Amino acid sequence: MKTTTHLALLAALAAGLQTATAGDITGTITLKGTPPPEKPITQLKDDVNCGKMHTEPVFTRFYVVGKAGELADVFVTLKGISGKSTGPSAPPLVIDQKGCEYVPYVAACQTGQKIVVKNSDPFLHNVHPTPVNTAGGNKESNMAQMAGGADLTFVFPAAENFLRFKCDVHPWMFSYVNVVDHPYFDVTGKDGKFTIKNVPPGKYTLVAMHRRAAPAPAGFEKEIEVTADGAKVDLVLDVK
Ligand SMILES: [Cu+2]
Structure with missing residues (x-):
C-alpha cells in the first residue's frame, strides 16, 4: 500500500516536471512623458496613386501610444543567448x-x-x-x-x-x-503587451528596445528570473 502511494507520488512529480520545464515571460511596456506630435506624411497624400488609398491624413508612426501610456512597437528580447x-x-x-x-x-x-x-x-x-x-x-x-x-x-x-x-x-x-x-523575443502590440514563450527557467537579462524612446538605441535592461511559472515584467520607457 505504502509502495503504491510512493509510486503514485513519483509519477505525479515526474508529470509535473515534464510540463513545468519552461515558462512564459509576460508584461506591459508603458511610455513616460508626452511624445512629440506625429507628422502628417504629406508626400503620401500628394502622390497620385497613394493619395487615393486614404480618406484621412496619414501620420508618422514614431510613437504608437495608448491612453494609459501603453507603448507599441517595442522589441523585447533576452540578452546573452545565441x-x-x-x-x-x-x-x-x-x-x-x-x-x-x-x-x-x-x-x-x-x-x-x-x-x-x-x-x-x-x-x-x-x-x-x-x-x-x-x-x-x-x-x-x-x-x-x-x-x-x-x-x-x-x-x-x-x-x-x-x-x-x-x-x-x-x-x-x-x-x-x-x-x-x-x-525568445516579441514586439509589443497597441496594448503595450508582450509574451516571450517557453523560456527555460533561469536568470536572464531582458532588453526592451524602441526606435525612439529612451534609452535608445541600447534599450532598457532588466535582470529577471524565470521560474516554471514564467515571469512577469512591466517596464517604463522614457520620451527622449
Ligand atoms: Cu512603395
Missing part, C-alpha cells in the same frame, strides 16, 4: 504593403526564417532591405514588385536590430525587422 535559432522551421514573418505603408511597422523574426513581403496595392512598390550587419552575412537587395506580383521572400543569416526595409518609389515607406538568433 545560436539557438529555430528560424528555418518557423512560419514566415509576413509584411504587407498597403496604402503605401509597410504593415507592420516594427516586427521581429529569427535568423534563417523567411520574411515574406506582399503587395496589396494596385501599383508598383520596390522592396529594399538595407542591413548594416553585412559582415555577418546580411545582404542588401532591391526588388521591384508589381501590382498583383508574386510575394518576395527574404532571409537573413545574422542577428540585427531594426533592420530597415524601404521602398525607393515612395521615400516615406519604412519597416523595421529585428532579426534574432534564438526564439
